[in-house]
Amino acid sequence: MGWADSIGRRDVPTRRHHCAIACSRSSLGVMNSRLIAGPIAVVLSFLVGCGSAHPSTAKSAKSADPAPTSDSEDIEGLFAREKSVPAPRTAASPDGSWHASFPSESEVELVQGEGHTQAAFSLGTEAKTRCFFYQEPVDAGQAIQAILNNMAETVQFKDLVAYRVTVAQRTPVVFVEGLYVVESTDGKKMGGLKLAVSPRHQVPVFCFLDEPGYKETFVSAVANVLSTLEVKEPQKELPYAEIWEASIDGKPLGFQWLYKLEPGQGKQTSISLSAMFVPTAPGALAISDELEMFDSDAGGIVAGTFFKSEGGRVIYDLEMSRSARSKFKVRGKTLDKDFETEFTAPRLSDDIAFYRFLLKGKDTKLEASEYTPSFDPTKVNQVTYLLDKAARSVKVQVNDISLVGSLDESGLPAELSTKAGSGEFKQKIIYRAGTP
Numbered sequence: 530m531g532w533a534d535s536i537g538r539r540d541v542p543t544r545r546h547h548c549a550i551a552c553s554r555s556s557l558g559v560m561n562s563r564l565i566a567g568p569i570a571v572v573l574s575f576l577v578g579c580g581s582a583h584p585s586t587a588k589s590a591k592s593a594d595p596a597p598t599s600d601s602e603d604i605e606g607l608f609a610r611e612k613s614v615p616a617p618r619t620a621a622s623p624d625g626s627w628h629a630s631f632p633s634e635s636e637v638e639l640v641q642g643e644g645h646t647q648a649a650f651s652l653g654t655e656a657k658t659r660c661f662f663y664q665e666p667v668d669a670g671q672a673i674q675a676i677l678n679n680m681a682e683t684v685q686f687k688d689l690v691a692y693r694v695t696v697a698q699r700t701p702v703v704f705v706e707g708l709y710v711v712e713s714t715d716g717k718k719m720g721g722l723k724l725a726v727s728p729r730h731q732v733p734v735f736c737f738l739d740e741p742g743y744k745e746t747f748v749s750a751v752a753n754v755l756s757t758l759e760v761k762e763p764q765k766e767l768p769y770a771e772i773w774e775a776s777i778d779g780k781p782l783g784f785q786w787l788y789k790l791e792p793g794q795g796k797q798t799s800i801s802l803s804a805m806f807v808p809t810a811p812g813a814l815a816i817s818d819e820l821e822m823f824d825s826d827a828g829g830i831v832a833g834t835f836f837k838s839e840g841g842r843v844i845y846d847l848e849m850s851r852s853a854r855s856k857f858k859v860r861g862k863t864l865d866k867d868f869e870t871e872f873t874a875p876r877l878s879d880d881i882a883f884y885r886f887l888l889k890g891k892d893t894k895l896e897a898s899e900y901t902p903s904f905d906p907t908k909v910n911q912v913t914y915l916l917d918k919a920a921r922s923v924k925v926q927v928n929d930i931s932l933v934g935s936l937d938e939s940g941l942p943a944e945l946s947t948k949a950g951s952g953e954f955k956q957k958i959i960y961r962a963g964t965p
Contacts, residue, residue, distance in 0.1 A: 608708070608721055610742030614652060614749050617757070622646045627662060627732050630757040632750050652750055654743055660736040660754060669728045669804035670783075670818040672735050673705055674841055676724060677814070684709040684720065686812035691781045693748055694774040696960040697755035701772050701784040702727040704748055705806060705814075723747040728786075728802065731760045769881065769963035775805065778952045782807055785956070789881045789965070797825045799881040816840060819903065823879040828854075830877050835861075835902045845902055863906055874898040874909045884965035888940055893917065937961070 614632035621628035623641045631637045633650035638657075640647045644664050649657045677689070686709045693704040707722040721741035725748075727734045734755060738747045770788035774781060783805035790798040800822045807815040820836040833849035847861035847868065855875040861868055878886075878897045887895065895914040904910060904927075915924040918940055925932040925945065934945035937958065946955040 604719060607719075607741045611746050612653060612743065614746060614753065617753060618650070620648060620650075622662060625761060626664075627758060627760045629754050629759070631660075632753050652738070652743070652746060654738065654740050654746075656738060656740040658736060658738045658747065658750055660734055660751070663733045663735070665733075666730065667726070667728060667733045667735065668818040668838070669701075669703060669726045669802075670806070670816045671838065671841060672726045672728075673703075673724055673804075673806070674816045676737070677707065677816075678841075680707075680709070680722070684711040687719075689806075689812055689814045690808055691783060691806035691814075692744065694781045694784050694959065695748070695752065696772055697727060697752060698729070698758065699767070699770060699960065699962065700727050700729045700755075701786050701960075702751065702755060703781075703784055703804060703806070704744075704751070706744060707812075709812075725751045727755055728804075731762075731764060732758065734758070767963060769965050770960070771958060771962075772960040773956045774959045775803075775954070775956050777807075777949060777954050779955075787880055795827050797881065799823045799825070799879045801880070817844075821879075821901075825879065825882065829882075830857075830879060833900065835900075835906075837903055845906060847902055847906065849900065857900075859900075859902075859906065863902075868906065870907050872900075872908055874900070877909065881965050884941055887914075887916075888965070941965070 615634045616632065617630035618633045618637055619628060619630050620637035620639055623639060623646065629648075631648060631650040632652060634653050635651045638649040640649075646662045648660045648662065650660075651657050677686070680686075686707050688708040689705065691703055691705050693702075695702045695704075703726060705724045707724070709720045709722065710717050711720055712718075719741065720739065723738045723744060725734075725736045734751075736747075736751050736754070738750075767788045768791055770786070773785040773787075775783050775785065783803060785801065785803040787799070787801045790800065792798065801820070803819050805815075805817045805819075807817075809815050817837060817839040820834060822834040823830050824832040829851075831851045833847075835845060835847040835849070837844040843862070843865070845861065845863040845868070847859050847863070849857055849859045852858050852871070855877070856873050857871065857877065859868070859870045859872075876896070876898045878899060883895075883897055893916050895916065897912050897914070898909040899912050900909045910927055913926040915926075916936075917923070918936065921936040921938075921940075923934045923936055923942060923945075925934070930947060932945045932947045935943050937943040941961070942958075944955065944957040946953055948954075
C-alpha cells in the first residue's frame with residue numbers, strides 16, 4: 530500500500546530535545562531517550578488518563594456486523610491463518626552498522642533511506658514482511674500512531690488492539706493488530722495489519738505485515754530478527770533493568786521499561802520509558818508515550834525530566850531541580866501552557882532508590898514521597914507500602930487508590946493490580962536483570 534513508502538523518513542517520529550538531555554546525563558553516548566515512571570506511576574497514569582475512554586467499555590469490532598465483501602471468502606478462516614517461518618537468511622545494512630537473520634523464502638531486499646534501512650523478506654505469504662532499522666531512537670507509541678494515522682486516510686479501522694508484549698535482547702517489543710475495511714473496484718474488502726516496534730537504544734526496529742492472518746507467524750518472525758540483530762559497536766550492558774507488561778483483564782495494553790545508568794563519581798540516573806495502547810472504541814486506540822528520568826547523588830535526587838504525549842499531543846514537558854535541601858522546583862509546560870511549582874519532600878525517591886531500601890530493610894511498612902506529574906503535577910504523592918516478605922505480598926496505597934501485588938524471590942515487586950472500572954488493571958514483570 531502507498532502508506533508504506535513513507536514510513537522510513539517522515540512518518541516515524543524520533544526523539545528530539547530529550548535525546549540531548551539523556552545523552553548529557555549519561556555515561557553511554559547512545560542512551561538518548563524520551564523516556565515513564567516506575568510501575569506505580571504507570572498504574573496512576575492509566576487510571577487518571579483513561580477517563581471515559583476505558584478499555585472495558587470498548588466493544589470489539591469482531592462482535593459487530595461483518596464488513597461487506599465482494600466475494601465469498603471464509604473471512605474467519607482468512608484471519609486465522611498461520612504458518613511456520615522459513616529458514617533464516619543473513620543480511621547486513623549497506624553501511625555495515627548491523628546484521629541480522631531474517632526468516633525468508635527468498636533473498637532479503639535491502640534499501641538504504643534517510644536515517645534508516647528497510648529490509649523486505651518473504652514468510653511465504655502474499656505480502657512481504659518489512660522491517661525498518663533506524664539510526665536514531667524512536668518513541669514506540671508515536672511510531673505506531675503515525676502509521677495508523679497515515680493509513681486512516683484511506684481505510685476504516687474496525688478493530689485495533691495491542692496483542693503481545695515480549696522481550697528481545699533485554700528490550701521491550703510491542704505488537705499491534707488492526708483489522709480494517711478498504712474500498713476497491715470490487716467493493717469493500719477486509720484487511721489485516723500487524724505492527725511491531727522495539728525502541729532499542731541502538732538501531733530501533735519497526736516491522737509490519739499487511740495481510741489478513743499470520744498474527745503468531747509475524748511474532749515469531751520479528752522475534753527471530755530481533756534476537757539475531759547485532760550492531761557494529763554494541764554498548765555495555767545496563768547495570769540494572771526491568772520490563773513490565775501492562776494489561777486489562779489479561780489483554781495487553783503496553784509496557785514499561787525501567788533501567789539505571791551509573792555515570793560515575795557516586796552519581797546515578799534512573800530512566801523509565803513506557804508506551805500504552807488503550808482501546809477506547811471499535812477501531813480506536815489512545816496511544817501514549819511517557820518519560821521519567823531522575824538524576825541522583827549521595828544526597829538524593831537532584832534533578833528530573835518528565836514528558837508525556839498522547840495521540841501526538843504533548844501533555845506535559847517538565848524539568849525538576851533541587852533548589853535546597855528537600856526543596857524542589859518544577860518548570861515547563863502542561864498542555865502548551867507555562868507551568869511552575871515548588872514543593873518540599875524530605876523523602877523524595879525514585880524507583881531504583883526505593884528498591885535498594887526495600888532490599889536492605891526489614892520493615893513491614895514503608896512510606897515514600899513520589900513525584901508523578903501524570904497523576905498531579907502540582908505536588909508529590911505520599912505512597913505507603915505494606916510488606917509481608919514471608920508471604921511475598923505487598924499492598925500499596927496512593928491517596929485513595931489501592932493496589933495489591935506479589936514480590937519475587939529477591940523481595941522486589943513482581944506484580945501489581947488494581948480495579949479499573951469493571952475490570953482489573955495489572956502489571957507484571959517479564960524481564961529483570963542486574964542489581965538496583
